[in-house]
Amino acid sequence: MSKSAAILFVHNEVYTIGWWLAHHATIGFSTLIVCDDHSTDGTDMVLSNAATLYDIRVQSSDTTLSERLDRQTRFHEKALEQGRDEFDWMMVLAADEYLHFETARSVAEFTAAATTAMLPVNWCLFGSSGHQVPSAFSPIETFTRHGLLSLPDHRIVRHLVRPRQMGSSLPDPFSALERNATWSDSRVLHFAAGDHESFLRRNSSATPDKAWQNFDRNDAEYTGASRWLPESRRIASSIVQASLTDLYWRLKATVTHADRTVLQDLGLTPAQLSAPSSRRTPPQFHFCMLGQTKQLMRDMQTGSLVPVGAGDVNFGRYNPLVMALEVSDGDIWNACLFTENPLPGRYLSLPGSPTLLPMVPLHVMIAENTVLSPVSGEEIRIAIPDHALTKIDATTALYTRMTSFMVLTAEGHGLADFLRGIDRLPAPDASALGCAIAMLDPEDAGRLAQTFPGLIPRSLMPVRPPQS
Structure with missing residues (x-):
C-alpha cells in the first residue's frame, strides 16, 4: 500500500486548520506533518487534539532562525529528508491550499500510474464569493468562485514528489510558468482571498486594496470539490x-x-x-x-x-x-x-x-x-x-x-x-x-x-x- 504525507508550515490559523487537516485526511494522505510556527491564537491546541485521533505529526519551528521564511524552508527540507525511507509520495502545501482530484478517489489512486518523480498540480485561485466576514463552514463550502484558467497565477504549481528520488532542493512552485495551466485531473484550490475582513487582517501590504483585487477572483463557479465534504465534515x-x-x-x-x-x-x-x-x-x-x-x-x-x-x-x-x-x-x-x-x-x-x-x-x-x-x-x-x-x-x-x-x-x-x-x-x-x-x-x-x-x-x- 502506497504511503503519502502532506507537509504544512502554519502560523495562527486556529479557525481553519481543522478543515485543512480534515480535507487532506479525507483525500487519502496517510500522514500529515505539521510545523506550528509558535502560533498565539490556539492553533497548537487544535493540532494537539487532532493528533490524538489521526496520524498528525506536530512539531515546532526552529526559533534560532529569526526569519519566518527561513524557519519554513528549514522545516520543509527536513520533512522531505526524514520522509524518504517511509513515504512513497509527499507534498508541500500552505494552510490556504487544498489539493483536489477531479476523478481520482485518493492520493494513492491518483499516483498509482505515475512514471515520473514529480507530479505538478496547478493553482486554482478562489475569490471571496462575496463574503465580507469569516465563516464557520469549510472553505470548500464557503468559497465557490475562482479566476479563469488563463490567469497567470494559475501557472504556479505544487508538486507531489517521490522523496527517495528528490535531490537536496525543494520543489519549485514557479517551475512551470512557461506552460499553460491545466485542471483536467487535479488542482490546488487556493483560498488566498478568503473573506474580506480576514484578508485585511492577514495582509500588511502597503496597498491592501490592490492585493485584494489580485486575489479576489470570482469569474467562474466550481463546486466539484464538494464531493469531499461529507467525510471531511465527519473528521x-x-x-x-x-x-x-x-x-x-x-x-x-x-x-x-x-x-x-x-x-x-x-x-x-x-x-x-x-x-x-x-x-x-x-x-x-x-x-x-x-x-x-x-x-x-x-x-x-x-x-x-x-x-x-x-x-x-x-x-x-x-x-x-x-x-x-x-x-x-x-x-x-x-x-x-x-x-x-x-x-x-x-x-x-x-x-x-x-x-x-x-x-x-x-x-x-x-x-x-x-x-x-x-x-x-x-x-x-x-x-x-x-x-x-x-x-x-x-x-x-x-x-x-x-x-x-x-x-x-x-x-x-x-x-x-x-x-x-x-x-x-x-x-x-x-x-x-x-x-x-x-x-x-x-x-x-x-x-x-x-x-x-x-x-x-x-x-x-x-x-x-x-x-x-
Whole structure:
C-alpha cells in the first residue's frame, strides 16, 4: 500500500486548520506533518487534539532562525529528508491550499500510474464569493468562485514528489510558468482571498486594496470539490469534539481548584462560583416531534431529512428528529435538535448549522414560528411537515439524551452558571458542552474562547439573538 504525507508550515490559523487537516485526511494522505510556527491564537491546541485521533505529526519551528521564511524552508527540507525511507509520495502545501482530484478517489489512486518523480498540480485561485466576514463552514463550502484558467497565477504549481528520488532542493512552485495551466485531473484550490475582513487582517501590504483585487477572483463557479465534504465534515466534527472534551477537563480543574488566575481571565471570582442559583426552579422542557400527519426524520441511508408518514416508517432506515424546547417567558426559546436514536456518525447534519455536533443548538422565535442558529443568527429553514411542532411525552429515554445539557444549564445561561454546571457534570459530553456554549452571552463566550484559545471552534461562537 502506497504511503503519502502532506507537509504544512502554519502560523495562527486556529479557525481553519481543522478543515485543512480534515480535507487532506479525507483525500487519502496517510500522514500529515505539521510545523506550528509558535502560533498565539490556539492553533497548537487544535493540532494537539487532532493528533490524538489521526496520524498528525506536530512539531515546532526552529526559533534560532529569526526569519519566518527561513524557519519554513528549514522545516520543509527536513520533512522531505526524514520522509524518504517511509513515504512513497509527499507534498508541500500552505494552510490556504487544498489539493483536489477531479476523478481520482485518493492520493494513492491518483499516483498509482505515475512514471515520473514529480507530479505538478496547478493553482486554482478562489475569490471571496462575496463574503465580507469569516465563516464557520469549510472553505470548500464557503468559497465557490475562482479566476479563469488563463490567469497567470494559475501557472504556479505544487508538486507531489517521490522523496527517495528528490535531490537536496525543494520543489519549485514557479517551475512551470512557461506552460499553460491545466485542471483536467487535479488542482490546488487556493483560498488566498478568503473573506474580506480576514484578508485585511492577514495582509500588511502597503496597498491592501490592490492585493485584494489580485486575489479576489470570482469569474467562474466550481463546486466539484464538494464531493469531499461529507467525510471531511465527519473528521472535522471529531476534532471539534476532541477539543471540547479537552476544554471540559480544563474547566473542571479550574472549578475544582478555584483557580483565581483563570477565573479572573473569565471575569469571575471564586465567590461567584459558590453563589446560589438565581433560578428558583430548574428549567422546564417541552419535547416535540417535527410535524403532525408526517414527521421529519433522518434517512440513515442518505443522511438527508425527509418527511415520513406513520404508515411508511421503517425504523431500520428512518431516525425520528426530536426538538427539546426550554420553556421561557420571552419570545425566544433555546432549543436542541437531535435524533431519537443515537447517531452512528459524529454529527447531525442540518443545512445552515455549522456546529458539527450530534445535538444542534437552536433559537426558536415562538411568535413567528422561526428557527435561528445561535451561531450565525441566520434563519435555519427546516422543512417541518405541516409547519407544526407536535408535543410528545417526555420519556425517560428523551430526558437521558438531554441530561448533560440540563445539568450544564440548570442554573441559567450565564458564565458562572455554566461553570457551576461543569462542577456537577461528572464526565465530558462534547455535544452538550457545545450546545451550552452556543447559548451563552456572546461576551461570555468570547472570554471563554480567549482564556482557552483553540478549544472553542468558530462553529460554536454565539451571536447576540434578536431582541424579543
